[in-house]
Amino acid sequence: MKNTVSYFLKKEKLDVDLKGVLDAFANDRNETLHSFRVKRVFNRPFSLVFNVELLFAGQKSESVFLKIYKPYDLQSVRIALRREYEITLYWYEKFRGHPSFHIVEPLWVDFNHFILVTRESLGVNLLSFLEKHVRFFPSSQNVEQAKAYLHLAGQWLAFFQQHPVEKDIPFLDTSVRIARDYFLHYINVRMERMVTNPRILFDNRIQKAVNEVIVRLCQQIDSENVRYCVSHSDLSLSNILINEQQVTVLDFHKSEINSPYKDLTRLYHQLHLLSFKPEYSAKTIRQLQTALLQGWGDARADEHPLFKIYYLIHQITHLGKIARYWEHNFVENLYNRWVVRKTLKQLKEFLAHESQTKN
Numbered sequence: 001m002k003n004t005v006s007y008f009l010k011k012e013k014l015d016v017d018l019k020g021v022l023d024a025f026a027n028d029r030n031e032t033l034h035s036f037r038v039k040r041v042f043n044r045p046f047s048l049v050f051n052v053e054l055l056f057a058g059q060k061s062e063s064v065f066l067k068i069y070k071p072y073d074l075q076s077v078r079i080a081l082r083r084e085y086e087i088t089l090y091w092y093e094k095f096r097g098h099p100s101f102h103i104v105e106p107l108w109v110d111f112n113h114f115i116l117v118t119r120e121s122l123g124v125n126l127l128s129f130l131e132k133h134v135r136f137f138p139s140s141q142n143v144e145q146a147k148a149y150l151h152l153a154g155q156w157l158a159f160f161q162q163h164p165v166e167k168d169i170p171f172l173d174t175s176v177r178i179a180r181d182y183f184l185h186y187i188n189v190r191m192e193r194m195v196t197n198p199r200i201l202f203d204n205r206i207q208k209a210v211n212e213v214i215v216r217l218c219q220q221i222d223s224e225n226v227r228y229c230v231s232h233s234d235l236s237l238s239n240i241l242i243n244e245q246q247v248t249v250l251d252f253h254k255s256e257i258n259s260p261y262k263d264l265t266r267l268y269h270q271l272h273l274l275s276f277k278p279e280y281s282a283k284t285i286r287q288l289q290t291a292l293l294q295g296w297g298d299a300r301a302d303e304h305p306l307f308k309i310y311y312l313i314h315q316i317t318h319l320g321k322i323a324r325y326w327e328h329n330f331v332e333n334l335y336n337r338w339v340v341r342k343t344l345k346q347l348k349e350f351l352a353h354e355s356q357t358k359n
Contacts, residue, residue: 001037001041004041005018005050008043014048018038018050018066019036021110021115022036025108026056028108033055033056036052037053038050039063046070048068050065050066051065052065064120065118066115066116067115067117069116071114081109081111081114082111084252084253085109086170087252087255088104088106088252090169092106098159099246100247101155101247102246102247102248107119121241121243121250122241122243122248123241123243123246123247124241124243125239125241125242126150126241128238130146130237133146134146135279138284143287146288146291147288151291151292152247153240153242153292154264154292154296154297155247155295157295157296158297160232161229161263165228172256173255173257174256174257176256176258178259178306183214183218184214186313187210187211187214187313190320191206191207191316194316199323200319201344202319206344206347209348210312213351213354216357217305217309218309221305221306227260228259229257229258229260230257231256231257231263232249232255232263233255233263234254235249235263237267239251261301261306264296264301264310265307265313265314267292268292268293271289271292272289308354312350315346323340
């Protein structure tokens with residue numbers, strides 16, 4: 001693993017002495033580092049992450065994640081690191097002491113070397129659990145366990161969304177508006193990119209139909225009862241750790257003020273994407289989606305016009321990403337092209353249905 005660590009640091013041109021960093025981390029906590037072992041390395045687009053097991057003097061051990069931001073732009077990276085650290089610390093303190101719902105714990109930050117250290121949380125992320133236990137022909141016991149986990153994730157989200165929007169929440173984006181013109185602008189920026197790409201088969205007629213449906217759905221919203229809340233804005237299956245009856249959520253650095261439906265539909269849509277894979281049963285995915293909505297507190301949330309708008313936005317955003325064929329290899333593109341066709345078919349069916357539905 002030592003050679004692997006050196007390889008990635010050299011590849012990303014990161015002048016970081018890993019041992020020196022860990023010694024500094026230990027010293028700031030009045031500890032003496034005896035040794036360390038790198039268990040895993042994650043090379044992400046904007047950061048390099050090491051999962052490290054630390055052994056301190058006195059045989060005390062601790063497992064952490066050490067995240068090194070890649071300094072592509074020093075000013076931007078410094079702001080991004082401060083944003084992630086302060087937001088994560090804020091929410092960790094707010095959730096501290098809750099018996100079931102948790103936030104990853106930030107332990108140490110080095111603004112000079114763009115490094116953040118967080119405690120490794122117990123549990124398995126939801127995506128890994130589903131990939132291991134719900135594919136092909138899952139037992140009824142595994143399906144029930146998966147449903148319980150999605151129900152718990154829904155409860156975590158409902159609890160998080162009850163937190164008041166306070167002025168002291170750091171780096172909170174308040175520019176979002178739950179309104180027709182905001183939705184139309186947001187989604188048209190993404191649709192324009194697809195319309196200009198003939199390989200996606202997303203033309204002006206589909207764009208027009210999407211706009212018309214958003215207008216119709218907005219007309220069904222009681223503006224007086226629209227609720228704003230803090231939104232995680234990157235709530236994915238892989239960002240949620242489940243450990244028995246405990247939920248820990250990661251990566252809060254994109255949080256903003258938005259509708260409660262944004263995070264809910266993101267998770268709901270991620271479950272839907274699994275149904276494209278032949279190893280997952282469509283019936284099981286629907287059960288998991290229902291469990292999520294029930295945990296959130298409204299089994300019929302998918303009938304709400306705002307739910308449909310945000311879900312539609314997730315569909316369009318995902319469609320634009322996977323249709324960037326030039327960024328993927330041949331095998332990935334075979335699958336992506338199939339998903340694009342399938343998504344377009346479902347999208348057209350949804351638009352046709354909503355266009356015929358009376359307000």
